Amino acid sequence: MNIRDSVIMITGASSGIGEATARAALQAGSRVILLARRKQRIDALAETSVNALAVACDVTQADEIENAVRQGLARFGRIDVLINNAGQGLFASVEEIDTAAFRALLDLNLIAPLMMMQAVIPQMREQSAGSIINVSSGATLATYPGSAAYTSSKAGLNMLSDVARLDLADAGITVSTIYPFVTASEFYQSVKSGQEVATEQSAAFAAFAHTPERVAETILAVITSGEAQVDLVPRAYGGSDDG
Template identity: 40%
Template sequence: MPSGAFVGRVVLITGASSGIGRAAARAYAAQGAHLVLAARREELLREVVREVEGLGAQALAVRCDITQAEDVARLMREAEARFGGLDLLINNAGLGLFGPVEALAEEQLRQVFEVNFFALVRVTQAALPLLRRRPGGQIVNVSSVLGHRGLPLLGGYCAAKAAVNMLTESLRAELAAEGISVLLVSPGFTETEFRQTRLHAQGWRQSPSPLKQMSADEVAAAMVKASRKHRRDTVLTLPGRVMVLANRFVPGLFDQVARRMIDRMVQRKGS
């Protein structure tokens, strides 16, 4: 018999083919959940299905580009047909952007906001009717410590994640009376392919981070814990929490620290 805090509950995860999304699929499956897995890379999704089925979960893989309204509508139809509703929505899919603000192309900024913010809104709106069918529904928005504090050369990504943070606060208040909780999980630097797939301003590249990184499995474990305890805001990694606190109490000093930190992580144009 399956056991765990989420036995029989249905969890939809976007960006489920790799990284934090794939780790989250395993973590919720280990707690007894059934899964709707959405991503663009169908072959990788099938691998995740095999992994979670090995843990006893039922799983539905749906190839889905969440920037496309018709794909999102189809995702919800397939989830409804298979499971009849949803208990949890994990808005995990994301896209990074690196480079100084003056060098960012408008097209890049729009693409980053489309994936990180507008698609999150689109998926959430489409999922709400299914979440309302089950008591105790939950939405988990995956943000970043960079949604709490902007860093040099990451302004476009920081702005998109800050928008997610504010949306989460508004949505939390709007849905509270319906018994749907809305949580925010903000990872710090994490060992995933995120840095390889991010966008870059022309001529700019980021060197490997000198900071210790969490594994995707560690982030997923923290996410499941926050989900189980209905913890509204979770900021991960000690450096991440220090950064948020420093920005709150000594923002000028942290501006200097941030500039030095980025200088160690960047390959400038022409280098």
């Protein structure tokens, strides 16, 4: 798919990978629909370009998703790309995982991407074309103590993406999965639980951390190529990246 003039909807667009991808897409000539709960942040980003629309959206809420899609279509007339980027971490040993927190994590990291996909698929079918990018995690390519809740939610997203790619191929809709490595963003400061463990892990991988801009560049490349899966994870940590 050609990035220029495409309409790209990005969840979690207020910071980190989502914000970097939005900026890169605008620079490449796309029109961008920015979704996030922190409206002030996406408003500030939208003010930098006439090709950006900011919509406050909690992606775990069906009515807010419906509103965001409706506003996006009203402004731009189509949605060519969905980037499911919104997500959160949770660090705890298996015996200490709070089940209520785990359910909320699954809601955001797994159920919400499905709801977003279901919201844009009808429009993409009508267009006979579309691209869906699900942002997973390189942590699903290996095993790390305390990561069971988070990696389980993202591993579910991996399978959802793989099957959706098969289900939607005949409609001209491409579904791809991105596996970022540790990224210099607010992710580790906003985990649902296990802040101390998250901070330690962030420090341990700091020397290897990627910038959000590098991940954004990869996401845009995958929109263009339509590849099924791309990872930015070093081989030593279960991925295919040679640095």
